[in-house]
Amino acid sequence: xxxxxxxxxxxxxxxxxxxxxxxxxxxxxxxxxxxxxxxxxxxxxxxxxxxxxxxxxxxxxxxxxxxxxxxxxxxxxxxxxxxxxxxxxxxxxxxxxxxxxxxxxxxxxxxxxxxxxxxxxxxxxxxxxxxxxxxxxxxxxxxxxxxxxxxxxxxxxxxxxxxxxxxxxxxxxxxxxxxxxxxxxxxxxxxxxxxxxxxxxxxxxxxxxxxxxxxxxxxxxxxxxxxxxxxxxxxxxxxxxxxxxxxxxxxxxxxxxxxxxxxxxxxxxxxxxxxxxxxxxxxxxxxxxxxxxxxxxxxxxxxxxxxxxxxxxxxxxxx
Amino acid sequence: xxxxxxxxxxxxxxxxxxxxxxxxxxxxxxxxxxxxxxxxxxxxxxxxxxxxxxxxxxxxxxxxxxxxxxxxxxxxxxxxxxxxxxxxxxxxxxxxxxxxxxxxxxxxxxxxxxxxxxxxxxxxxxxxxxxxxxxxxxxxxxxxxxxxxxxxxxxxxxxxxxxxxxxxxxxxxxxxxxxxxxxxxxxxxxxxxxxxxxxxxxxxxxxxxxxxxxxxxxxxxxxxxxxxxxxxxxxxxxxxxxxxxxxxxxxxxxxxxxxxxxxxxxxxxxxxxxxxxxxxxxxxxxxxxxxxxxxxxxxxxxxxxxxxxxxxxxxxxxx
Numbered sequence: 001x002x003x004x005x006x007x008x009x010x011x012x013x014x015x016x017x018x019x020x021x022x023x024x025x026x027x028x029x030x031x032x033x034x035x036x037x038x039x040x041x042x043x044x045x046x047x048x049x050x051x052x053x054x055x056x057x058x059x060x061x062x063x064x065x066x067x068x069x070x071x072x073x074x075x076x077x078x079x080x081x082x083x084x085x086x087x088x089x090x091x092x093x094x095x096x097x098x099x100x101x102x103x104x105x106x107x108x109x110x111x112x113x114x115x116x117x118x119x120x121x122x123x124x125x126x127x128x129x130x131x132x133x134x135x136x137x138x139x140x141x142x143x144x145x146x147x148x149x150x151x152x153x154x155x156x157x158x159x160x161x162x163x164x165x166x167x168x169x170x171x172x173x174x175x176x177x178x179x180x181x182x183x184x185x186x187x188x189x190x191x192x193x194x195x196x197x198x199x200x201x202x203x204x205x206x207x208x209x210x211x212x213x214x215x216x217x218x219x220x221x222x223x224x225x226x227x228x229x230x231x232x233x234x235x236x237x238x239x240x241x242x243x244x245x246x247x248x249x250x251x252x253x254x255x256x257x258x259x260x261x262x263x264x265x266x267x268x269x270x271x272x273x274x275x276x277x278x279x280x281x282x283x284x285x286x287x288x289x290x291x292x293x294x295x296x297x298x299x300x301x302x303x304x305x306x307x308x309x310x311x312x313x314x315x316x317x318x319x
Numbered sequence: 320x321x322x323x324x325x326x327x328x329x330x331x332x333x334x335x336x337x338x339x340x341x342x343x344x345x346x347x348x349x350x351x352x353x354x355x356x357x358x359x360x361x362x363x364x365x366x367x368x369x370x371x372x373x374x375x376x377x378x379x380x381x382x383x384x385x386x387x388x389x390x391x392x393x394x395x396x397x398x399x400x401x402x403x404x405x406x407x408x409x410x411x412x413x414x415x416x417x418x419x420x421x422x423x424x425x426x427x428x429x430x431x432x433x434x435x436x437x438x439x440x441x442x443x444x445x446x447x448x449x450x451x452x453x454x455x456x457x458x459x460x461x462x463x464x465x466x467x468x469x470x471x472x473x474x475x476x477x478x479x480x481x482x483x484x485x486x487x488x489x490x491x492x493x494x495x496x497x498x499x500x501x502x503x504x505x506x507x508x509x510x511x512x513x514x515x516x517x518x519x520x521x522x523x524x525x526x527x528x529x530x531x532x533x534x535x536x537x538x539x540x541x542x543x544x545x546x547x548x549x550x551x552x553x554x555x556x557x558x559x560x561x562x563x564x565x566x567x568x569x570x571x572x573x574x575x576x577x578x579x580x581x582x583x584x585x586x587x588x589x590x591x592x593x594x595x596x597x598x599x600x601x602x603x604x605x606x607x608x609x610x611x612x613x614x615x616x617x618x619x620x621x622x623x624x625x626x627x628x629x630x631x632x633x634x635x636x637x638x
Contacts, residue, residue: 128617131570133613135576135579140597200561238466261583268478275467279464285459
């Protein structure tokens with residue numbers, strides 16, 4: 001196994017990535033989405049709309065008129081709330097995925113490099129977390145009152161604190177994939193000659209891990225992180241939908257749907273947009289991760305054995 | 320084998336203890352414990368009374384001591400009363416557990432029925448239009464927010480078409496019987512099935528692709544076995560082996576999905592029970608229901624490992 005396959009984007013990375021059409025399209029979609037969300041302030045200034053003003057005369061208005069996408073049950077502009085919700089959901093998604101990646105990296109590196117009992121313990125723990133009914137358990141965590149942990153009330157009750165809390169909670173959803181993938185590549189990398197050479201030269205374990213192993217497991221870690229952004233965004237949206245995540249008046253794509261169900265007979269269109277945006281964003285992240293995986297680790301460059309083709313002689317060794 | 324089984328049983332038990340301790344500790348941190356509610360409900364009670372009540376309920380003792388007390392009672396089958404339902408928590412649990420197992424069982428079975436042929440057909444014609452379509456569907460399946468899918472199905476089949484009820488259960492004492500009950504199951508089951516099928520399709524496709532590269536498939540092909548027989552008799556058996564593990568792992572996320580689906584459709588199962596109990600400060604019930612969900616998933620995974628060894632004689636767990 002060469003260093004290239006172990007992680008660094010080698011030759012043909014961009015060609016392979018762009019050939020994965022869903023991934024290329026997803027990257028374009030996400031770039032456009034981020035640009036749109038970044039333009040929220042100018043859009044608001046241009047249209048004179050904001051996220052909290054209530055137009056009580058025009059509650060649940062359909063698209064058109066002053067409000068391009070209509071209004072919600074309090075007469076707030078749907079388009080502006082979608083933009084704000086997108087910023088919050090994406091920010092929580094990225095921050096949560098980064099935190100998840102950090103936890104996963106530490107666990108994966110420690111398990112893969114330490115080996116033995118520590119490896120067994122950490123991996124059993126990871127497997128257990130994967131098997132557990134996470135959402136019911138995280139609902140408990142989300143319902144905890146931070147003031148009871150001894151945090152001062154102004155710190156515990158603020159908007160930033162509630163967002164940070166959700167970041168931590170959703171990160172607990174996402175770290176397992178990173179941990180497993182990182183451990184697997186550490187096991188592969190640490191037997192390579194240059195790692196053994198570094199060890200023979202007297203480099204301490206911490207230096208070996210940080211200087212020699214970490215850069216070479218970056219590829220799988222990036223793939224797993226990309227894949228976990230989608231899961232993290234989904235987790236945030238579910239918790240916010242259940243009323244345990246981002247708290248109104250701050251919008252998130254999830255909490256915009258909290259009231260949609262009660263209003264489903266009067267204003268079914270309210271339920272469509274936020275969910276559609278979550279769906280497309282998560283799908284784009286997943287396709288992106290899939291494309292990166294293909295491009296970084298071209299295990300399967302040719303179409304796999306098709307059952308219709310005449311069986312040719314191939315090397316039987318496992319690849 | 321018995322040594323392995325013993326170790327896994329001990330592991331499972333330790334994990335249950337760990338989860339119960341964490342959940343027990345977290346539940347005490349939720350806002351609005353019974354004493355808060357008592358104080359809030361009676362203006363004559365002051366801070367001194369709160370202290371006295373806490374001491375009376377044993378809440379002034381250390382967490383570990385209280386948890387051990389709970390554990391002792393739990394092992395004796397004593398789970399206390401439910402605050403919301405005013406009956407022993409166990410009595411509330413059983414019918415809900417059955418409802419959820421019914422919902423999850425039907426959904427999992429249907430997801431399998433969908434995923435097996437879809438995954439196999441995609442694997443037989445890699446990179447064909449069919450493969451791309453199946454892949455897109457699979458990605459959609461695990462990218463869609465559960466609550467939004469549920470809302471969409473309600474909009475289409477309950478609001479617009481009016482074919483199916485938007486949620487709840489058959490009216491008590493109403494006519495109809497079994498058929499009427501089934502009508503209320505259709506949308507929750509459909510949601511959970513679509514959510515689960517994506518992962519299974521991806522897994523099935525990957526397993527089948529892998530299997531088709533095996534030498535024994537080439538051997539069978541060389542001996543003149545036809546495509547249909549090759550797939551159903553030779554490849555499927557091999558590809559479906561790891562499915563046992565995957566299905567057991569799905570149980571945890573099925574519980575997560577069930578929590579959302581049951582909440583949206585007001586289906587009286589464990590997921591909704593856990594959500595209601597947590598939000599309603601019903602600590603006894605929440606603890607019991609969470610531990611039951613954890614126990615079920617962990618036991619299912621243990622069972623899956625056992626089945627795997629039984630189905631594949633090459634695997635032994637000792638050594």
